[in-house]
Amino acid sequence: MIEVSNYDFFDYDYAQYWKVREYEDSAEKHVLRRIFSDKKGKWFVDIGGSYGRLTPTYYNKYTNPIILDYSLKTLQRNYSVIKKQFPNIELIAANAYHMPFRDNICDGGLMVRVLHHISEPETYFKELKRIMHNDSTYVQEFANKINLKASLRAIAHLNFKFFSREPYQQPTSKNFEGTEMGQEAIFFNYHPSFVSKVLNNIGFNIQNKYGCSYLRFQALKKILGDNNMLKIEYFLQKLLKTTNIPPSIIFETKLQKPEPKQELKTDGLKDILVCPKCFGELTFKDTSAHCKCCDRTYKKEDNIWDFRIV
Ligand SMILES: C[S@@+](CC[C@H](N)C(=O)[O-])C[C@H]1O[C@@H](n2cnc3c(N)ncnc32)[C@H](O)[C@@H]1O
Numbered sequence: 001m002i003e004v005s006n007y008d009f010f011d012y013d014y015a016q017y018w019k020v021r022e023y024e025d026s027a028e029k030h031v032l033r034r035i036f037s038d039k040k041g042k043w044f045v046d047i048g049g050s051y052g053r054l055t056p057t058y059y060n061k062y063t064n065p066i067i068l069d070y071s072l073k074t075l076q077r078n079y080s081v082i083k084k085q086f087p088n089i090e091l092i093a094a095n096a097y098h099m100p101f102r103d104n105i106c107d108g109g110l111m112v113r114v115l116h117h118i119s120e121p122e123t124y125f126k127e128l129k130r131i132m133h134n135d136s137t138y139v140q141e142f143a144n145k146i147n148l149k150a151s152l153r154a155i156a157h158l159n160f161k162f163f164s165r166e167p168y169q170q171p172t173s174k175n176f177e178g179t180e181m182g183q184e185a186i187f188f189n190y191h192p193s194f195v196s197k198v199l200n201n202i203g204f205n206i207q208n209k210y211g212c213s214y215l216r217f218q219a220l221k222k223i224l225g226d227n228n229m230l231k232i233e234y235f236l237q238k239l240l241k242t243t244n245i246p247p248s249i250i251f252e253t254k255l256q257k258p259e260p261k262q263e264l265k266t267d268g269l270k271d272i273l274v275c276p277k278c279f280g281e282l283t284f285k286d287t288s289a290h291c292k293c294c295d296r297t298y299k300k301e302d303n304i305w306d307f308r309i310v
C-alpha cells in the first residue's frame, strides 16, 4: 500500500496558501498558457487539481476537463465556485495511483505541485499511461532538487553527494503542507534527470522543458513588487529554460504507446468511469456506483463522486 498525502486529515484549506503568492501563481500560469496554446482535445485530467487554481489555463482547450484530487473536502468546499466559473468541469475524489477511468481515454493531463507528495513516481506514471492514449499530451511540474539555492547550500557544506539523482526528502520540520507542524509528511524534491528518465522509460517523451519561479526570494518581492518580478520572470523563463536553476521545472511530454485510443459513443462522465480497484464495469444508481466484479460501492457525496482507494 502506498501512503497518500491526505489534506483532509487536518482540514487543510489549500486556497488560503495562494492568497499571498501572486508572483508564483502568475509565473506558473504563464508557462501553462504557452504549453496549452496550441492544444485541443476531449478528456483532460488535472491530477491533484485541488480548488481549480490552474483550470483557466486549459479549460477552453479541452471539451471535457476533470479535476481529480484525493481531498474530498477541498472538492466539496469549492464545488459551487468552480462550477459557476467553469460549468463543463467534472470534480472527482480519487487517488492518483488508482484512477477510476477506462484505459486509453485521456487526450491531455496535468500535474502541478503534487509530485512531491508522490513517493513512487514510477507506479504513478504507469497508472497514468493506462488512462492516457497514444500521442496524448501530459504536463508534469515538480520541485527541482538541484535548484540554484539548494545547490549553493550543498556546495557551501561540501555535500557533493547531494547532486546524485536520488530523490531528496525534505525534513518534516520544514514542511507542514497538508499536515501539521512536526507531523510526518510525504515531501520529495526530485532531480530533473531522475524525473525525465522515469518518464522516458514508461513512454512519456519530453517535448519541451520549462523553468518557473526563478525569483522565489522573499526579500526580492519586497524590493521589486509583483509586477516587476513578473517582467523579469518572463524574461528568465525564455533565457534559462534549459537549465536546472529554477525551483520548479515543467516537462511537456507526449505519450507513445501501441494501444489505440478508445472511441466512445457518448460524452458523459459515467461512460469513462470504471472501478479504480479492479477496472470492472460500474452500475450507477442515483448517488452510488457498484462494481459487480469486486463488490465495492462508491458514493457521491455533496456533488462529488468518492472513488478514493489506497
Ligand atoms: C500542493 S496542492 C496542489 C494543487 C494544484 N495542483 C495547484 O497547483 O494549485 C497538492 C494537491 O495534491 C493532492 N494530492 C496529494 N496526493 C494525491 C494523490 N495521491 N492523489 C490525488 N491527489 C493527491 C492534495 O489533496 C492537494 O490538493
Ligand SMILES: [Zn+2]
Pocket: 275, 276, 277, 278, 279, 280, 291, 292, 293, 294, 295, 296
Ligand atoms: Zn471493482
